[in-house]
Amino acid sequence: MARLTALLLGLITAALAEEVSAKDMPAALWDTLNEIWLALSVVIYLIVAVPSLIFMIKYRYKRGEREMGDQEHEGHWGLEALWTIVPLIVVIYLATHGFAIFKEMRTPPKDALEIKVTAFMWGWEFEYPNGKKVYAFFKQDKDAVKGYRAQEFEKPLLPVGRPIKVNLTSKDVIHAFYLRPAKVVQDAVPGRNTYLWFQVNEAGEYWVFCREYCGTWHSRMFAKIKFVPETEFNNWLGGKTALKKTDEGGAL
Amino acid sequence: MREAIHIEKPWFSASLKEWIFTTDHKKIGIMYGITSLVFFIVGGIMALGMRVELFNPGTQHVSPDTYNYFLTVHGALMLLWWAIGIWGAFANFLIPLMIGARDVAFPRLNALGYWTFFAASVIALITLIPGNQIMHMWTGYPPYSANPNSGLTALFVFIWHLTGAASIMGAINFLTTVVRMRAPGIGFFNMNLFLHGVSSMNLIQLLGIPSIAGAVTMLFLDTYVGTNFFNPAKGGDPILYQNLFWFYSHPAVYVMVLPAFGVISEIVSTFARKPIFGYKSMVVAIWAIALVGFMVWTHHMFVSGIPDWVKILMSYTTVLIGVPTGIKIFNWVGTLYRGAVVYKTPMLYALGAILMFLIGGLTGIPLGLPAFDIAVHDSYFVVGHFHYVLGMAVTLAAFGGFFYWWPKVTGRMYSEALGKLSFWTIIVGSNVLYFPQLIVGLSGMPRRYYDYPVIGEWITLHQIQTVGAFVLAFGILLGIIALIKGTLSGEKAPANPWMSNSLEWRLPSPPPPHNFDEPPKVEKDYCPHGYCKF
Ligand code: HEM
Ligand SMILES: [Cu+2]
Ligand SMILES: [Cu+2]
Numbered sequence: 042m043a044r045l046t047a048l049l050l051g052l053i054t055a056a057l058a059e060e061v062s063a064k065d066m067p068a069a070l071w072d073t074l075n076e077i078w079l080a081l082s083v084v085i086y087l088i089v090a091v092p093s094l095i096f097m098i099k100y101r102y103k104r105g106e107r108e109m110g111d112q113e114h115e116g117h118w119g120l121e122a123l124w125t126i127v128p129l130i131v132v133i134y135l136a137t138h139g140f141a142i143f144k145e146m147r148t149p150p151k152d153a154l155e156i157k158v159t160a161f162m163w164g165w166e167f168e169y170p171n172g173k174k175v176y177a178f179f180k181q182d183k184d185a186v187k188g189y190r191a192q193e194f195e196k197p198l199l200p201v202g203r204p205i206k207v208n209l210t211s212k213d214v215i216h217a218f219y220l221r222p223a224k225v226v227q228d229a230v231p232g233r234n235t236y237l238w239f240q241v242n243e244a245g246e247y248w249v250f251c252r253e254y255c256g257t258w259h260s261r262m263f264a265k266i267k268f269v270p271e272t273e274f275n276n277w278l279g280g281k282t283a284l285k286k287t288d289e290g291g292a293l
Numbered sequence: 294m295r296e297a298i299h300i301e302k303p304w305f306s307a308s309l310k311e312w313i314f315t316t317d318h319k320k321i322g323i324m325y326g327i328t329s330l331v332f333f334i335v336g337g338i339m340a341l342g343m344r345v346e347l348f349n350p351g352t353q354h355v356s357p358d359t360y361n362y363f364l365t366v367h368g369a370l371m372l373l374w375w376a377i378g379i380w381g382a383f384a385n386f387l388i389p390l391m392i393g394a395r396d397v398a399f400p401r402l403n404a405l406g407y408w409t410f411f412a413a414s415v416i417a418l419i420t421l422i423p424g425n426q427i428m429h430m431w432t433g434y435p436p437y438s439a440n441p442n443s444g445l446t447a448l449f450v451f452i453w454h455l456t457g458a459a460s461i462m463g464a465i466n467f468l469t470t471v472v473r474m475r476a477p478g479i480g481f482f483n484m485n486l487f488l489h490g491v492s493s494m495n496l497i498q499l500l501g502i503p504s505i506a507g508a509v510t511m512l513f514l515d516t517y518v519g520t521n522f523f524n525p526a527k528g529g530d531p532i533l534y535q536n537l538f539w540f541y542s543h544p545a546v547y548v549m550v551l552p553a554f555g556v557i558s559e560i561v562s563t564f565a566r567k568p569i570f571g572y573k574s575m576v577v578a579i580w581a582i583a584l585v586g587f588m589v590w591t592h593h594m595f596v597s598g599i600p601d602w603v604k605i606l607m608s609y610t611t612v613l614i615g616v617p618t619g620i621k622i623f624n625w626v627g628t629l630y631r632g633a634v635v636y637k638t639p640m641l642y643a644l645g646a647i648l649m650f651l652i653g654g655l656t657g658i659p660l661g662l663p664a665f666d667i668a669v670h671d672s673y674f675v676v677g678h679f680h681y682v683l684g685m686a687v688t689l690a691a692f693g694g695f696f697y698w699w700p701k702v703t704g705r706m707y708s709e710a711l712g713k714l715s716f717w718t719i720i721v722g723s724n725v726l727y728f729p730q731l732i733v734g735l736s737g738m739p740r741r742y743y744d745y746p747v748i749g750e751w752i753t754l755h756q757i758q759t760v761g762a763f764v765l766a767f768g769i770l771l772g773i774i775a776l777i778k779g780t781l782s783g784e785k786a787p788a789n790p791w792m793s794n795s796l797e798w799r800l801p802s803p804p805p806p807h808n809f810d811e812p813p814k815v816e817k818d819y820c821p822h823g824y825c826k827f
Contacts (some may be wrong), residue, residue: 135662
């Protein structure tokens with residue numbers, strides 16, 4: 042049994058690994074799972090809803106003709122066994138496939154670039170291996186456009202096409218790090234170290250949101266990460282350390 | 294037990310004093326119902342406030358603290374007062390009638406339970422007074438909830454203590470009543486599925502509440518006495534709170550939904566005029582859900598920083614719950630087969646609840662897979678999922694139950710046309726409100742956000758929701774009007790307007806103060822689900 046599961050898992054992971062190597066990770070893995078789930082859900086919904094609608098119409102009350110239901114039909118062991126066993130197989134398959142994918146999602150490649158992110162009320166401190174730090178702060182403004190605007194020096198840079206491991210912790214309360222295209226969330230817990238990893242292959246600026254409620258301005262606890270080619274990233278990293286806490290934001 | 298039962302007038306002619314000092318299960322049931330409904334409306338109004346604020350990004354009408362207060366109270370009221378409290382109403386009114394008893398086992402404890410719940414309600418109202426707000430969400434995670442900026446944590450703790458104590462009193466009472474006071478001929482395998490629903494609910498309450506009571510007590514000590522159970526700076530662990538919290542609060546979702554399943558089963562079999570399909574597997578499924586429900590709580594903590602192997606373990610147990618839940622849905626569909634389906638308002642609500650619950654269930658399965666949850670945890674996808682389950686399935690079942698038993702409770706028929714109109718308005722409004730939540734969640738929108746950046750797609754999806762929310766609110770209003778109008782000017786209800794075979798329909802509407810003057814006798818092959826044989 043154990044060997045069988047191992048074999049099954051191996052097959053699934055191998056099949057997936059080949060297919061997604063060139064895509065964003067682990068977002069592409071999530072996309073696969075999402076597609077499987079969506080397809081299954083639509084099918085299951087139809088399996089239930091279509092017979093329901095047919096019965097609702099076909100067996101509706103008709104005076105003088107169909108005034109009471111069939112009193113004999115109190116159950117059917119065969120059918121009941123069927124709709125126990127088939128869903129059982131479906132959910133075990135989903136959990137097992139999910140397990141295989143999850144293992145990959147939680148295993149950062151060895152060559153990953155490691156950075157440290159510390160969350161606080163309400164902002165993020167990004168620390169690079171060479172000690173360089175970038176701060177992204179909450180901004181108070183009535184206007185969403187301005188409240189969510191980041192200046193250049195507040196934008197941490199990361200290289201495209203390279204796995205990145207983020208080591209997370211928090212200075213005060215629980216927050217959660219979520220990078221939109223990476224499709225991964227991980228809580229930043231005070232007194233604990235947690236991690237997540239991802240790889241983004243297309244250059245651009247992407248949102249980071251706080252995903253665990255952390256107080257008044259939870260909704261403005263964001264950052265914008267700029268994904269750039271590796272050489273540009275290295276130049277930036279070697280340049281002046283942006284150890285500059287702004288008084289815009291945090292102090293307000 | 295005996296001496297607490299004294300002669301009382303029927304509920305509609307009782308004086309205020311008699312209401313306050315009553316130990317009659319029917320009156321207490323009605324008081325639970327009114328309290329729950331009032332708080333449902335308050336929670337709904339707060340939700341409308343949030344929806345108005347979210348209509349556009351940026352700050353429009355309220356400050357973030359006000360918004361966060363609304364959200365905290367919306368969550369707490371909808372869960373503790375509505376989705377749990379409303380079953381206190383149904384359980385009180387119906388259990389003795391369904392088992393042929395004169396009252397519950399401990400009528401005075403029952404009254405104490407209601408007044409404890411009432412005290413919790415007063416505390417909830419106190420949070421409306423400026424300066425007493427709580428703003429750490431109904432989950433109250435430390436360390437934030439131990440932070441003075443999060444509001445008056447003490448009130449949060451007392452609300453849990455009081456509603457918890459009320460629930461434990463109710464649970465002891467209802468379980469004893471169902472186990473000990475059934476009329477001869479009513480056994481565990483031929484009693485109403487509603488009774489299985491509330492019994493399993495109450496067993497969960499009894500086993501689970503001590504855990505949450507401990508958690509919030511420790512939170513109280515941390516906040517006001519300076520202990521450090523959850524304070525990481527002094528060696529405490531905030532994750533411990535989450536474990537204790539969800540050990541109760543996950544099973545608590547079955548506290549909300551199992552009685553709803555019971556109500557749906559009653560209504561569907563009555564209006565299909567047919568015994569419920571697969572009664573035995575329905576019973577097994579209910580109790581299986583209640584049992585396995587205690588072994589899944591870490592699915593709320595998939596990104597909290599717990600060990601990965603725990604996530605996998607509870608991923609399997611979580612999706613396993615889909616199996617008994619599926620059994621129930623298929624059996625309801627089976628009940629329609631070769632029935633004679635009568636489309637009265639309660640039936641519409643019950644069928645709507647089934648088809649909407651299915652969406653809630655299908656969106657719940659992927660949340661049980663850590664690999665899926667990792668992207669949508671604490672996003673609007675979760676908000677959409679639990680609104681399909683609670684805001685739709687449980688709420689539709691509760692309203693279906695209102696319409697279904699209204700003739701029994703008030704002795705009057707509700708307004709059928711208004712009732713049906715309310716159903717269609719609610720079902721349209723709810724879907725317009727809740728479906729976009731799923732979509733905007735998949736696109737990354739975080740949960741519990743007062744404001745959001747200008748992302749075109751998000752704005753559209755939020756605006757659609759707000760429109761849906763108002764349609765839904767209008768539908769709820771119509772439903773309540775249909776019920777009240779029935780009470781005031783409806784036709785007199787016969788004893789058994791739906792031709793149900795269940796015991797409560799053999800009493801006059803409304804039932805006399807003592808329910809049964811003599812212990813009722815049921816036929817040898819008594820089956821509460823199905824067409825009346827008389
Ligand atoms: C008038 C209908 C309703 C509207 C417009 C509405 C709207 C909302 C909104 C906007 C949120 C905040 C989402 C977020 O930012 O996280 C929310 C949260 C919530 N709603 Fe509702 N809702 C309605 C009905 C219900 C019902 C009937 C229930 C339960 C029976 C319910 C239970 C909850 C819960 C538990 C939360 C989460 C609170 C939290 O995150 O702490 N809602 N609702
Ligand atoms: Cu936050
Ligand atoms: Cu749960």
